[in-house]
Amino acid sequence: MSIKTSFYTREELEEIGFSKIGENVLISRKASIYTPELIEIGDNVRIDDFCIISGKIRIGSYVHIAAGCYLFAGEYGIEMEDFSGLSSRVVIYAVTDDYTGKYLTNPTVPSEYRNVIGGKVRLGKHVIVGTGATILPGVTIGEGAAIGAMSLVTKDIQLWKIAVGIPAKEIKERDRSLLQLEEQLKSGGGK
Numbered sequence: 001m002s003i004k005t006s007f008y009t010r011e012e013l014e015e016i017g018f019s020k021i022g023e024n025v026l027i028s029r030k031a032s033i034y035t036p037e038l039i040e041i042g043d044n045v046r047i048d049d050f051c052i053i054s055g056k057i058r059i060g061s062y063v064h065i066a067a068g069c070y071l072f073a074g075e076y077g078i079e080m081e082d083f084s085g086l087s088s089r090v091v092i093y094a095v096t097d098d099y100t101g102k103y104l105t106n107p108t109v110p111s112e113y114r115n116v117i118g119g120k121v122r123l124g125k126h127v128i129v130g131t132g133a134t135i136l137p138g139v140t141i142g143e144g145a146a147i148g149a150m151s152l153v154t155k156d157i158q159l160w161k162i163a164v165g166i167p168a169k170e171i172k173e174r175d176r177s178l179l180q181l182e183e184q185l186k187s188g189g190g191k
Helices: 010-016 178-187
Strands: 025-027 032-034 039-041 045-047 052-059 063-065 070-080 091-093 095-097 116-118 121-123 161-164 169-173
Touching: 010 025, 052 063, 063 070, 070 095, 070 116
Parallel strands: 025 045, 032 052, 039 052, 045 063, 052 070, 070 091, 070 121
Antiparallel strands: 095 116, 161 169
16 A cells, blocks of 8 residues: 655656656645646755646756745746745746736636736746745846745846845845855765
8 A cells, every 4th residue: 555645756747747857856736737748847846735836837956836836827937947946925927917907807708808918937046035925927036036025026136136025126135155055065065
């Protein structure tokens, strides 16, 4: 008798039909995966309970997506580079409806009555996003940037900046010491 864990087995992950699936990948059985054929996942990735992963998504290696995160990529796409991570309840929209009132909204309405707005969302290497943050279509968050909890990211964030608020504003530089730790990890050395 086999005991089911809270994460899919390697065989189950392969059966889901991802475009690419790396080694040491842990995806909760309670996560919802849509269009897996459009999703690429690197090595050493963990996706926790109650996440929704939908659309064209590329996840690098050493990436954590905490509980309750929603990634709505549509055809525009979401990219998360190596060592990036999302704290719980982060939402990323690469696609959304037009809220101005000039069009009808929601996916039950025929497309000729809607104005869908979209743009690829990119999270660079070592980007970390705090709990409850929302990232809107077309945003690029540069390598090493950190987004504070409950922030609304409407514009690009520069490399190695810390950004907070509604809308998110860059407030200071982020320390780059973690780059030495990355090199130690890759070389197999300890702290």
